[in-house]
Amino acid sequence: MVSLSNLRKFLVVILAGITLTACATQGKKGSNIAGDVYTGNDTVEYLATGVKDRVFFATNKSTLTTASRDTLRKQAGWMRKKSKLKFAIEGHADERGTREYNLALGERRANAVKDYLMTYGISGNRLNVISYGKERPVNSGSNPLAWSQNRRSVTIKAE
Amino acid sequence: MKKIILLILCFFIYNNSAIALVEIDITRGNLDPLPIAVSPLYIEPGSSDIKDADKIIKNVGEKIAEVIEVNFKRSGLFNPLKKDSFVQKPDIAHIKPRFEDWRLIKAQALVTGKVKVSEDKLRVEFRLWDVVAAKEMVALAFSTTPKNWRRVAHIISDKVYQRLTGEEGYFDTRIIYVSETGLKTQRYKKLAIMDQDGANIKYLTLGNELVLTPRFSPKNQLVTYLSYFRNLPRVYLLDIETGVQEVVGDFPGMTFAPRFSPDGKKIIMSFAKDGRSDIYTMDLKTRVVEKITDHTSIDTSPSYSPDGKYICFNSDRSGLQQIYVMRSDGSNVKRITFGKGLYGTPVWSPRGDLIAFTKVHKNKFYIGVMRPDGSGERLLTENFYQEAPSWSPNGRVLIFYRETKSDSEGKGFSAKLWSIDLTGYNERLIKTETDGSDPSWSSLLSK
Numbered sequence: 001m002v003s004l005s006n007l008r009k010f011l012v013v014i015l016a017g018i019t020l021t022a023c024a025t026q027g028k029k030g031s032n033i034a035g036d037v038y039t040g041n042d043t044v045e046y047l048a049t050g051v052k053d054r055v056f057f058a059t060n061k062s063t064l065t066t067a068s069r070d071t072l073r074k075q076a077g078w079m080r081k082k083s084k085l086k087f088a089i090e091g092h093a094d095e096r097g098t099r100e101y102n103l104a105l106g107e108r109r110a111n112a113v114k115d116y117l118m119t120y121g122i123s124g125n126r127l128n129v130i131s132y133g134k135e136r137p138v139n140s141g142s143n144p145l146a147w148s149q150n151r152r153s154v155t156i157k158a159e
Numbered sequence: 160m161k162k163i164i165l166l167i168l169c170f171f172i173y174n175n176s177a178i179a180l181v182e183i184d185i186t187r188g189n190l191d192p193l194p195i196a197v198s199p200l201y202i203e204p205g206s207s208d209i210k211d212a213d214k215i216i217k218n219v220g221e222k223i224a225e226v227i228e229v230n231f232k233r234s235g236l237f238n239p240l241k242k243d244s245f246v247q248k249p250d251i252a253h254i255k256p257r258f259e260d261w262r263l264i265k266a267q268a269l270v271t272g273k274v275k276v277s278e279d280k281l282r283v284e285f286r287l288w289d290v291v292a293a294k295e296m297v298a299l300a301f302s303t304t305p306k307n308w309r310r311v312a313h314i315i316s317d318k319v320y321q322r323l324t325g326e327e328g329y330f331d332t333r334i335i336y337v338s339e340t341g342l343k344t345q346r347y348k349k350l351a352i353m354d355q356d357g358a359n360i361k362y363l364t365l366g367n368e369l370v371l372t373p374r375f376s377p378k379n380q381l382v383t384y385l386s387y388f389r390n391l392p393r394v395y396l397l398d399i400e401t402g403v404q405e406v407v408g409d410f411p412g413m414t415f416a417p418r419f420s421p422d423g424k425k426i427i428m429s430f431a432k433d434g435r436s437d438i439y440t441m442d443l444k445t446r447v448v449e450k451i452t453d454h455t456s457i458d459t460s461p462s463y464s465p466d467g468k469y470i471c472f473n474s475d476r477s478g479l480q481q482i483y484v485m486r487s488d489g490s491n492v493k494r495i496t497f498g499k500g501l502y503g504t505p506v507w508s509p510r511g512d513l514i515a516f517t518k519v520h521k522n523k524f525y526i527g528v529m530r531p532d533g534s535g536e537r538l539l540t541e542n543f544y545q546e547a548p549s550w551s552p553n554g555r556v557l558i559f560y561r562e563t564k565s566d567s568e569g570k571g572f573s574a575k576l577w578s579i580d581l582t583g584y585n586e587r588l589i590k591t592e593t594d595g596s597d598p599s600w601s602s603l604l605s606k
Contacts (some may be wrong), residue, residue, distance in 0.1 A: 060479065062434070095562070098503035098517050098546045099597070100372060100416040101473060101480055103385075103392075104429065104436040104457040107413055111434035130390065131413060131431065135369060140343040140569035142543075 037065050038148035043138045047155065051078045054154040055113060059096070059147075062108040064116060072113060075155055076120035086158040089114050091131040092138075094147035099133060106131030113153045128158065181267050181289045181296075183236050183324045185555060187582065192238035193323070195231060196266040199224045199242070200285070201249035206276040209305040219281075219308050220249065220274055226312035227270065227319075229356055230330045234320070235585030240266055249273070253286060258293040266290050270319060274311075281305045285315050287322055297322050309358055314605065329551035330355060331605055334558065335373045335382060336576060336598040338362065338591065343569035350384060352399070355551075355600070357590050363397060372547075375601045376419045383407065383417040383426055394428050396443075408441045408448055416459045421467045427451070429459040438472060438489075451489040462507045462514075463487065464531070471495070471505040471514050471531070482516060484531060495533030504547045507531070509602075510554035513581075517546040517559075526559050528581065539583045552602045555581050558589065560596040 032040030036058035045053045052075075055068035064072070079085065091110030093102035110129040118124055139146035183193055200220035209216035216222060224242075231237035245252075246260040253271035261269050272285030280302055287297040297318055303311060310331060317328030338351040348370050350363040363382070364370050369392075373384035382397045386404075394407040394417040407414065412432040419426060424443060429436045438451040438461045452458040456476035463470055471484045477494065480501040485492040496502040500520030507514050508528075518525040518538065524545045527538040545561040558578045565572035574596045576589040589595075 060475075095544065096522070097501075097519070098460070098473075098480070100429070100460045101457060101475075101503055103371075103413070103415050104431055104459050107431040107436065108434040108457065115434070129412075131392065135346070135371070137344055139567055140565050140572065141567035142564035143567075146567060 033144065033148050035065070036061075036148070037067075038145075038151070039067060040149075043149050043152075047075060047157070048078050051075055053156070054152050056148060057109055057151045057153070059094070059151065060105070062105065062112045064112055069116065072116050073120065076117050076122050079117070079122050079126070080120075086126045086128065088156045088158050089117075089127055089129050090136075090154045090156060091129065092136060092150055092152050092154070093134045094150040095134045095137065095142070096147060097134065103131050103133035106133045109151075109153045113155070181291055181323060185236060185324045185326060185582075190584075192236055193267055194238045194240055194265050195268040195270065195319075196240045196245060196261055196264065196290075197224045197227050197231070198245060198247070198252045198269065198271045199249050200271075200283070201253055201273040203273055203275040206274065207278065209276060209281070209308060211306050211308075216308065219276060220272075223272075223274070223283075223308060223312040223315070224270075226309055226356065226358075227316050230313065230316040231319075233356070233587060235580060235587075236320075236324070240264055253284075256288055256290075258288075258290050261288075261290045268296075268319075268323065270315065272315070276305055279304060281308060281311065283311050283315075285318075287319050309354060310604070313354070313356075317603070326555065327553045327603070329553045329556060329600075329603070331603055332552060333375075333379070333601045333604065334576075334589075334598050335363075335375055335601070336560075336591070336595045337370060337373065339574050339594040339596055340366075343565055343572045350382070350397070351591075351593075351595070353591070360592055363399070363402070372416060372597045374418045374599045377421060377423040377602055378606075379601045379604060381419075381423075383419060383428075385415045385417065394426065396426070408439075408446070410439075414439075416461065418462060421463050421465055427461045427463065427470070429457075429461070431457075438470070451487075452485070452492075453489070460504050462505055464507045465509050465511045469507075469531070471507055473503045473505060480519075482514065482533070495529070495531070496536075497533065498536060506548055506550060508550050508554040509552050512554070515548040515550060515557055517548065526557060526579065528557075537583075539579050539581075540586055545577070547597060549599045551600050557581065558598045558600055560598060562596075 038056040047053050052071045055071050089110040091106030093105045114127045137150040139149045200223050202220045228239035231239050244264045269288040269290050275282045282302045284300040289296050313331035316330040320328035332355045335352045338349045339346050341347045347366045349366040350370050353360040369387040371385040373382050386395045392413045394414040395404050397404045407426050414428050414430050417428040425440045427440045430439050435455050436457045438458045440449045454476050458474045460473040461470050474483050480503050482496040482502045482505045483494050500518050504517040505514050513528045515528045525538045526540050526548050529536040548557040548559040560576050562574045574594040576595045576598045579586045
């Protein structure tokens with residue numbers, strides 16, 4: 001038989017645990033990083049209303065998060081309506097890696113985005129991949145928040 | 160571009176190693192630099208001043224001695240003694256040094272010489288003396304054009320270094336690097352070339368497009384690098400003399416991380432497509448392209464062994480960046496790094512005995528060396544951010560670059576070239592006009 005006071009203590013412990021875990025994955029208060037991926041809206045621009053122009057990545061990774069896939073689904077929807085437009089998919093890396101590997105990693109990230117857009121029927125010859133490695137940071141800072149904002153792939157209307 | 164004509168006329172090479180008490184062990188990490196006196200070279204009567212572009216060089220005998228002293232000082236192996244303590248005049252010292260006078264100021268070695276400058280010729284004679292044994296060690300004479308007076312100093316430095324250490328020198332060399340200016344978020348980058356002591360800086364590109372990771376060809380006439388010309392990142396070749404640039408091959412995607420093969424006949428590089436990067440070579444004459452690695456991973460930063468038989472490279476095929484060695488045809492791929500952290504930018508020493516690399520562990524960057532089988536890993540220096548070592552041609556010094564932390568406005572950011580000896584000693588900032596990155600060392604110019 002479990003007593004009511006023990007049950008209450010148990011619930012308090014569970015609640016505390018959940019709160020602490022939530023804090024851990026959020027990082028510092030307001031820093032908007034989850035699982036090493038930037039989740040905020042600073043630096044984000046819009047291709048159209050509600051259509052974000054970029055997705056973010058974890059360190060050394062090119063995998064798309066659920067939020068990224070949601071962003072790209074919206075991008076694809078908008079691209080289908082603008083069938084005459086072509087796009088450049090830029091891949092970027094943070095500064096915490098060697099220059100040449102970062103060029104390759106940027107290409108891999110941009111390609112992950114291109115491949116995903118193509119699953120929504122966007123033709124590959126409308127999507128041109130270009131990597132900038134760590135050469136074009138959007139945030140000059142040397143801290144985890146800046147680095148997370150720089151690990152990105154940006155979709156840009158081609159001229 | 161100045162044409163470099165060097166005629167070496169060896170009048171007599173006098174090499175008395177029998178009773179040489181003066182020698183330097185460069186493997187130890189020298190904490191006792193050898194006291195050496197470099198006498199200003201005597202200028203023979205009838206010599207003219209040197210006209211170098213818009214400058215007139217007077218006292219070239221003193222200037223040559225100064226360049227030699229800076230070379231010696233920066234090597235960490237020598238302690239050049241102050242000139243005001245020199246008792247003997249340059250002309251007499253060159254013919255017959257009074258060794259007791261030089262010993263009084265604690266010199267163990269002495270360099271003397273003389274120059275004769277005419278309109279189109281600079282003729283040099285120099286001697287290296289063992290002050291302790293009171294003997295001549297080296298005597299050499301050669302001629303060049305007057306504009307090459309700095310190379311005279313570098314060649315003398317190399318000969319002295321070689322005689323006293325038993326190793327080839329590295330002073331008559333150039334460094335190619337990327338000159339950087341501007342905001343961190345919009346850097347302007349230009350290819351730059353300079354003598355290894357920082358003199359004679361020349362810019363090879365204008366800064367209109369992003370340029371990265373330049374390398375010399377083995378004979379130093381060509382440069383290969385990555386350019387974002389017309390927003391298409393590709394590997395290019397540049398002829399230093401003519402300034403002519405051409406794209407390497409006809410690849411339908413980004414090519415990057417280019418180097419020359421040791422015989423200068425091929426470019427080896429990475430080609431990125433569809434999310435993977437493989438290593439390819441292209442023969443510069445036949446234009447035949449060969450695929451060397453074939454893996455869905457990122458394979459990059461290739462570097463040939465000096466005999467051309469093997470290639471070390473960076474791959475993340477095991478999950479994270481590690482260093483691998485394979486035969487130059489791509490067969491027999493073996494991973495050689497198994498330590499904690501990531502490994503990148505492998506470069507094979509010109510001596511063949513070591514591979515230098517960048518290591519990243521717990522948010523710190525290291526420059527290190529290891530044997531080609533991965534054993535004997537030795538970290539030389541640690542920093543917030545540094546990478547991309549390049550070897551001096553004698554395999555004794557590494558040049559690399561560092562970046563500093565910056566705030567979100569980019570304040571505090573700088574990129575600088577640094578060097579360190581293989582022993583881990585003599586870590587040194589290399590002064591450049593602007594910020595710099597991606598340095599690469601030429602081979603000896605006179606070879």
